[in-house]
Amino acid sequence: MDAVERANGEILAESMSTSELSGMGTTLCALAVVEQDHRDALAVVNVGDSRVYRCDESGFHQLTEDHTVVQEMVKAGMITPQEAEVHEYRHHLSRALGIESKVVVDDWTLAPVSGHRYLLCSDGLTNEVHDRDIHAILLQSESPKEAADALVSQALQHGGSDNVTVVVVDVIDVALP
Numbered sequence: 704m705d706a707v708e709r710a711n712g713e714i715l716a717e718s719m720s721t722s723e724l725s726g727m728g729t730t731l732c733a734l735a736v737v738e739q740d741h742r743d744a745l746a747v748v749n750v751g752d753s754r755v756y757r758c759d760e761s762g763f764h765q766l767t768e769d770h771t772v773v774q775e776m777v778k779a780g781m782i783t784p785q786e787a788e789v790h791e792y793r794h795h796l797s798r799a800l801g802i803e804s805k806v807v808v809d810d811w812t813l814a815p816v817s818g819h820r821y822l823l824c825s826d827g828l829t830n831e832v833h834d835r836d837i838h839a840i841l842l843q844s845e846s847p848k849e850a851a852d853a854l855v856s857q858a859l860q861h862g863g864s865d866n867v868t869v870v871v872v873d874v875i876d877v878a879l880p
Contacts, residue, residue, distance in 0.1 A: 707731065707748055707800070707808050714801030728799035732767055732823050734872060737812065743877070744812040745821075751799045753868070754829060756822040756837075757813075763838035767809065770798035794826070819874045820847070824854070827867035831858040847871035 710731070718727045730751025737746040747755055749767040752774075757764045768774065772795040773787045787793055798807055820841055828837070837854060844850035850871040858867040 704748070704808065704810060707733075707750070708806070711800045711806045712804070715804060718801055726802075728796070728801040730796070730825065731800055734821055734823055734870075736815070739812055743815055745815050745874075746812050747810065749809045750806055751796050752794070753823070753825045756824075758820040758822065758838060758841045759816070759818065763834060763841070765834075766813075770796060770809075772797050815874045815877045817874055817877045820850075821872040821874075822850075822854075823868075823870040823872070825866060825868040827863070827865035828854055828858045828869055830865060831861040831863060831867070841871070844871075847873050 714727065714729065718724050730753040732749045732751075732753040732755045733747070734755060735746045737744050747766060749755060750770060752769040752771050753767075754769070755766045757766055771793060773782070773790045773793045775797055776782045776790075777784055777787050782790065800806055822837070822841060832854065836857065840853045840857065841850050844853055848871075851869045854869045854871075855867050858869075
């Protein structure tokens with residue numbers, strides 16, 4: 704969390720000191736191996752609408768929640784998820800790094816499980832490629848690099864109207880307690 708708070712402060716300071724960068728901000732999602740109770744765990748952090756997913760034997764699961772005005776409307780029951788997909792404010796962030804001096808960050812840990820594959824991505828992927836297609840590529844790809852390359856390629860083929868950032872991580876070995 705310290706690194707996220709430092710990054711927020713540095714982005715905010717740069718935004719305030721350089722006029723052409725005024726108002727800039729960014730989203731963040733991250734996955735890291737940490738020690739928790741003398742065991743390895745996976746720490747997840749999220750701010751904005753970049754996402755973390757898990758692909759495992761039970762399917763494809765979005766682990767993070769988008770921090771957008773429209774997602775807050777969905778949670779409040781004001782609109783349906785289907786309406787959110789085409790809402791004119793669907794890309795308006797309610798949280799991001801570099802906007803305010805304090806940022807609210809979602810964070811938690813997960814137990815690593817051999818065979819799980821994680822996808823970290825910007826909305827440049829999820830706006831262009833449907834979840835079922837992302838899932839299929841993750842299942843079909845032998846390596847994380849092959850999966851990431853295929854996902855970026857697919858997003859660019861579908862329009863690539865935003866930056867496309869993709870990281871794929873495989874859990875391949877978990878130490879037993």
